[in-house]
Amino acid sequence: MKKLLMLVMALAVLVAACGNNNGDKSKSNNETVNYKxxxxxxxxxxxxxxxxxxxxxxxxxxxxxxxxxxxxxxxxxxxxxxxxxxxxxxxxxxxxxxxxxxxxxxxxxxxxxxxxxxxxxxxxxxxxxxxxxxHNYLDMQVELGKLVGKEDKAKKWVAKWKKETEKDGKEIKDKIGKDTNVSVIEAFQKDIYTYGENWGRGTEVLYQAFGLKMPTSVEKDVKKDGWKKISQEEIEKYSGDYLFLPVTKGQAKPEFTKTEAWKAIPAVKNDHVIEIDAQTFWYNDPYSLEVQRKYLKEHILDKANK
Structure with missing residues (x-):
């Protein structure tokens, strides 16, 4: 009888312990942190x-x-x-x-x-x-890392990206010249835009990662919003020595590319226009950036070698 009583008491302690552990687990799952x-x-x-x-x-x-x-x-x-x-x-x-x-x-x-x-x-x-x-694109990745408790992983990728793209940028500038400038001009719906250094379309890679220059007109006029809507007549004003043109698969090229004014732009005459797939170049997350980086480097050097 004594042994049976001891066994019952032991089981009771075990059940209570399990209950406490479950409670701690539940509490842990609901743990919060302060976020700014x-x-x-x-x-x-x-x-x-x-x-x-x-x-x-x-x-x-x-x-x-x-x-x-x-x-x-x-x-x-x-x-x-x-x-x-x-x-x-x-x-x-x-x-x-x-x-x-x-x-x-x-x-x-x-x-x-x-x-x-x-x-x-x-x-x-x-x-x-x-x-x-x-947030610029690298700071944003670190911020997402902070948000989900993976800041170290985000910082590790940022360091690797900076090291690799700095090397890419040097190789490109050695080939095309450090003062050569580039711009991105896009026909979006019925409007035409040019972009600064943090608005997708490859701008983060071209300007921040590779360290290529913007035309003075772009640098000046995108300061306020990071982008600028322009008219068809202003395309030459905002065109760089190399011009990047987002296009959408299955859709016709922008109407302005069929004009005589377009054909007279130096970047067009020098065959320095590089088409990019608009949907591939929309975002600036690490997966998208890696694809963009390889494409842009390859096509810039290809144009420079012709």
Missing amino acids: LDDGKKIDIPKKPKRIVVLAPSYVGGLLHLGVKPVGVPATTDQTPILKDKIKGIKKVSEDNVEQVAALKPDLIITYNTDKNVKKYQKIAPTIPYNYAK
Whole structure:
């Protein structure tokens, strides 16, 4: 009888211990940390978020590169061939559909500060509304690393990227000349734009990573917004010695490329126009950047060698 009583007491202690461990585990899963937003405010977010919904397509590839798989991403992310296979199995949501986001039961939401639904998302889960213009592309990757507890991994990639692209930039400038300038001009819908150093379309690679120069006109006029809408008549003014032209597969080239004024631009006459696939060059996440880097270096050197 005494032995039976001791056995019962031992089992009771074991059950109680298991119960306490489960409680600690649950508490650990709900652990939060303080995170500073771009506007200076601080919020509590999960220390290890498990169900992230990303509504800002610019940040999808960065999270995936850190080994973090969101439960929801914008449907538009499917349009870039670089990320299409990497987001298979992830729920695609409309960027303005609050109900779709709520149905995924996120514990963290990432969007732009320009998102009109930020306040609605804040009622669903802690929401990070990043100011795209505030962060350059490398700082943004480190910031994403901080957000998900993988800052060291992000910094390691940044160091590797800087080392490799510095070498690329030197090789390119040795070939084309250090004072040679480059520009990106894109026909988007019915308008024409030129871009600064942090607006996708390969600008991060050309200007920041390779260290190539902008034409003075571009440098001056994109300072305020990072981009500038221009007229067809101004294309020559904003064209560099090398001109990069985003085009979309399956669509006709911009109408301005059929004009006599276009044919008279020095970069066109010198066969220094390099077409880039618009959808491949939309974003500036690590996966997209690696593809862009190789393409741009190869095609610049190819043009220089002709």
